[in-house]
Amino acid sequence: MHIRVNDTVEILTGDERGTRGKVLSVDRTAGKLIVEGVNRVYKHVRRSQRNPQGGRLSKEMPIQISNVLLVCPACSARTRSGSRYAADGSKERYCKKCSKAIGGPISPPRTAYAKKSN
Ligand SMILES: [Zn+2]
Known part of the structure; x- marks a missing residue:
């Protein structure tokens, strides 16, 4: 595994191809990682004690590590x-x-x- 937390990666596939984001967490056993702002899902929540406003909560879901490429901080190319x-x-x-x-x-x-x- 060559990607670590706080690296910048570029997404290679899917709707968000070409976007870059910071790696928030890496799951080495599953080969997945969570990238800031990528593969976001919205959960609609009803008003409750804990969340008196209700509304939409957004959360990033893990993506497959083979779908991203590391972005070099020095030359800012994906590499x-x-x-x-x-x-x-x-x-x-x-x-x-x-x-x-x-x-x-x-x-x-x-x-x-x-x-x-x-
Ligand atoms: Zn470089």
Whole structure:
């Protein structure tokens, strides 16, 4: 799984193809994620004690992870990401287009993979 919470993704399929949004949550086992403002459903609620106004509640539903592509924060193109070891031996994701790192490290630094400094 290459997409993490707070990433920006672009929707590739369906009515909302081409829209971009922030990832709110990722369900790794189901392979689904929730994107802000995408696949919104409205639930009509009757007036009640808890909700004295009633009305419509909107909620985002999960979408399949294969229907989105990561948007690189550096070159703002939709891209695939790779992973590689950074100079301190931690793992990072990178953009396959501009090869800049995306987000922070995805694993703690490990000296075995650190570049030797001499
Ligand atoms: Zn990029």
